[in-house]
Amino acid sequence: MKRITRQESIVYLTPEKLASCLKAMAVLDIIMVPEEDSWLRLISRYDSGGYRIDNGSGDGIDILFEENGVFIKGFDHEDELNQFAADEWDETFFQETYAGVPKNFLDVYKDDESLHSMTFCMWYSFNSRCWLQNITEGMDGGKDYLLGFICENAVQWTEWGEDYYGKEINCKVVEKVYAGQALAAEDIYLLLPERNAGDALEEIAALNPGFTEIERRLLNVR
Numbered sequence: 001m002k003r004i005t006r007q008e009s010i011v012y013l014t015p016e017k018l019a020s021c022l023k024a025m026a027v028l029d030i031i032m033v034p035e036e037d038s039w040l041r042l043i044s045r046y047d048s049g050g051y052r053i054d055n056g057s058g059d060g061i062d063i064l065f066e067e068n069g070v071f072i073k074g075f076d077h078e079d080e081l082n083q084f085a086a087d088e089w090d091e092t093f094f095q096e097t098y099a100g101v102p103k104n105f106l107d108v109y110k111d112d113e114s115l116h117s118m119t120f121c122m123w124y125s126f127n128s129r130c131w132l133q134n135i136t137e138g139m140d141g142g143k144d145y146l147l148g149f150i151c152e153n154a155v156q157w158t159e160w161g162e163d164y165y166g167k168e169i170n171c172k173v174v175e176k177v178y179a180g181q182a183l184a185a186e187d188i189y190l191l192l193p194e195r196n197a198g199d200a201l202e203e204i205a206a207l208n209p210g211f212t213e214i215e216r217r218l219l220n221v222r
Contacts, residue, residue, distance in 0.1 A: 002137040004096040010131035013152065015070045015124055019218040021152055022051050022063060023207070024178045028157060030203045031191050032165060042149065042164075048108070049212035053149050060117075061146050064105055065214050070124040071105035076142025081119040097121060097134045120146075154178040180219075 013021065022043065029041040038044065043053050050064035058077035064070065076082065083089055094116060098106060101123055109115045120141030122133035151157035154175040161169045170190045176183065183204065185197035208221060 002139065004093075004134050004136050006100065006132065007135050008128070008130055008132050010122055010133050012122070012131050012147075013150075015065070015126075016218045017152070018063070018070065018150070019065065019215055020180065021150055021178075023219060024154075024180075025151060025157065026051065026207060027177050027183075027204050028161070028174065028191075030207075031188055031195060031200050032161070034195065034199065035203055045207070045210060047210070049210075049215060053146075055149065059142070059146060061149065064108060065212060065218065066102075066104055067126075067214055068102055068104065069126050071101065071121070072123070072147075073118050073121045074142060074146040075117045076119045076146055079119045079139075079142040081136060081139060081141045083116060093136075094118070097136070099134055100132065 012018075025043045026045060029043050033041045040056070042055065043051055045051055046062075046064075049066075050062065053061040053063070060075050062071070062073045064072075077085070080086075081093065083093060097118065098115075098121065101121065102125075105123065106115065118141075120133070120143045122131055122143075124131050151160055154171060154177070157178070158169045158171045158174050161174070173183075173187045173191045176187060183201065185201065188195055188197035188200050211219065211221065
């Protein structure tokens with residue numbers, strides 16, 4: 001295994017921006033995919049707080065928000081760092097990649113398989129106000145690919161949505177979602193005419209009560 005070194009001040013989204021983008025993506029997924037087909041959604045919420053992004057092809061990202069920071073764990077099943085596909089299992093990869101990660105983030109995972117489903121991870125410390133990562137020399141563990149699923153603005157999501165859903169997307173509604181503005185039944189219709197607007201708005205309204213205290217602060221919602 002190549003050398004793994006700690007890198008601080010990783011350039012990435014602020015926790016506030018990340019939380020905002022993920023909420024917008026969750027709202028848009030609710031609109032585009034009805035609850036009975038929720039297993040087809042790209043992004044879903046954990047009951048304990050945070051999000052799971054799953055592309056349905058064996059790759060995924062967990063994003064957790066806690067009082068002491070933010071944790072991102074990614075798994076690219078085709079990446080060289082996937083130990084399940086390695087010729088020889090390397091336990092030191094997990095020991096060194098998880099070194100320094102606050103214990104409360106890792107305690108979320110109740111079995112070894114969940115912890116081992118990782119090809120990169122990074123975390124944000126509210127104390128040091130920076131992203132940290134233990135990086136394998138010359139390899140990114142699918143980081144760029146996986147983080148690419150997180151759309152940072154309405155234009156990015158619209159481009160992704162038009163490719164994924166194979167239809168034209170009303171960018172003005174997407175911009176409204178990314179701006180955190182309240183939606184009306186007309187907005188649902190403009191984005192997806194066949195969607196039951198009442199059902200979509202009811203599910204969207206249920207998002208806010210499920211946010212953790214730290215997410216509320218990051219999103220500036222009550």
